[in-house]
Amino acid sequence: MINLTDYGYNDIYERQITEEEKGAGLQPARVLSVQKETYQLISSAGENNAKLKGSIFYQDSKYQTYPAVGDFVLIKPNPIGDDVIYRVLERRTSFSRLNPTLRNNVTSASEQIVAANFDYVFIMASLNYDFNVRRIERYLTTAWQSGGSPVILLTKADLCEDYSDMVAEIESVAPGMEIHVISTYTGLGMDALNKYMKPAATLVFLGSSGIGKSSLVNALAGEELMKVNIIREDDSKGHHTTTYRQLFKLNNGVLIIDTPGMRELGIWAADEGIGETFSDIEELASQCKFNDCSHTREPGCAIKAALEDGTLTQERFKSYIKLRKEAQHSANKAAYLKAKTQFFKNAAKNQHASRKY
Numbered sequence: 001m002i003n004l005t006d007y008g009y010n011d012i013y014e015r016q017i018t019e020e021e022k023g024a025g026l027q028p029a030r031v032l033s034v035q036k037e038t039y040q041l042i043s044s045a046g047e048n049n050a051k052l053k054g055s056i057f058y059q060d061s062k063y064q065t066y067p068a069v070g071d072f073v074l075i076k077p078n079p080i081g082d083d084v085i086y087r088v089l090e091r092r093t094s095f096s097r098l099n100p101t102l103r104n105n106v107t108s109a110s111e112q113i114v115a116a117n118f119d120y121v122f123i124m125a126s127l128n129y130d131f132n133v134r135r136i137e138r139y140l141t142t143a144w145q146s147g148g149s150p151v152i153l154l155t156k157a158d159l160c161e162d163y164s165d166m167v168a169e170i171e172s173v174a175p176g177m178e179i180h181v182i183s184t185y186t187g188l189g190m191d192a193l194n195k196y197m198k199p200a201a202t203l204v205f206l207g208s209s210g211i212g213k214s215s216l217v218n219a220l221a222g223e224e225l226m227k228v229n230i231i232r233e234d235d236s237k238g239h240h241t242t243t244y245r246q247l248f249k250l251n252n253g254v255l256i257i258d259t260p261g262m263r264e265l266g267i268w269a270a271d272e273g274i275g276e277t278f279s280d281i282e283e284l285a286s287q288c289k290f291n292d293c294s295h296t297r298e299p300g301c302a303i304k305a306a307l308e309d310g311t312l313t314q315e316r317f318k319s320y321i322k323l324r325k326e327a328q329h330s331a332n333k334a335a336y337l338k339a340k341t342q343f344f345k346n347a348a349k350n351q352h353a354s355r356k357y
């Protein structure tokens with residue numbers, strides 16, 4: 001027997017299961033991987049493959065919540081074949097990306113969930129060629145929006161003689177954030193990561209290819225769990241992509257989600273996320289004389305003043321503006337889709353109110 005709480009299951013999910021569902025013998029399970037229409041799950045009975053319950057998921061298919069890696073789902077267990085998935089329990093945290101698809105000749109943006117129900121988001125950047133503060137700002141915004149707790153990891157410290165400027169630069173854009181400088185080669189900074197290694201906590205990584213994610217996971221696991229892709233340090237084109245999606249458990253009980261979608265994660269930033277990352281700018285903007293200040297030519301503009309006296313850099317202000325624009329764009333689409341989805345979900349619910357299990 002597997003104890004699903006070792007896989008992150010808790011009361012938040014348990015509470016969502018109705019008496020009717022319990023009575024029908026439905027059981028919770030966690031999604032370990034998704035391959036086209038086959039799902040690999042873990043439940044109290046162990047690992048098994050699963051399929052979606054067709055009569056639920058393939059009607060109004062556009063408006064259903066489909067399982068993603070890390071999701072907790074309700075299944076009807078099948079000891080001699082594939083389990084059947086009835087429903088996705090509400091997610092505590094999730095990463096989604098804009099998935100522009102061409103459907104019925106209409107270009108629509110749909111939200112694709114690439115990981116769900118994680119606790120920590122390890123934002124990774126290597127201290128050598130890949131270093132870019134703006135990118136870290138974007139990751140932070142995305143991480144805040146996901147609901148997970150971001151932790152910044154600067155990797156490959158052994159390749160860098162003096163990283164104090166880079167750390168200071170990040171501190172200035174991520175005030176109060178946990179920043180760890182590490183090297184899996186020398187072991188530098190690795191002990192400091194122990195505090196995140198709580199049994200049944202789920203970690204997810206945000207970062208570009210080749211930043212040393214697999215090496216970190218192997219170091220944390222104390223074994224060769226993920227294949228380390230050898231790339232030449234001076235060749236940023238030598239990138240390799242992982243072709244599986246997975247959730248797996250380390251010996252110390254920590255769960256890791258690593259999906260290809262995480263890698264391609266675009267910006268689906270909401271205003272909250274931006275507010276957290278750019279709290280200094282939002283604070284300044286609130287001091288502008290006019291509420292609707294465009295920070296261009298209005299008198300009494302606190303942002304212009306800060307740009308002039310150098311307390312705010314042009315670069316940081318520019319990346320704020322850029323992110324705001326993207327967020328606005330995504331938010332409009334997201335709000336539209338959400339409203340639409342909710343409408344059809346409610347309609348579907350009423351229709352299936354007397355659903356048989």
Ligand SMILES: Nc1nc2c(ncn2[C@@H]2O[C@H](COP(=O)(O)OP(=O)(O)OP(=O)(O)O)[C@@H](O)[C@H]2O)c(=O)[nH]1
Pocket residue numbers: 155156157158159182183184185186208209210211212213214215216227228229230231232239240241242
């Ligand atoms: N110098 C140095 N190299 C490292 C360190 N960690 C990883 N590397 C090297 O960086 C390269 C990429 O490491 P991976 O662990 O495969 O990186 P990844 O982020 O998982 O890469 P993808 O699977 O391509 O996304 C390999 O050549 C590693 O040996 C480190 O701490 N120091």
Ligand SMILES: [Zn+2]
Pocket residue numbers: 285288289293294295296298300301302303304
């Ligand atoms: Zn202003």
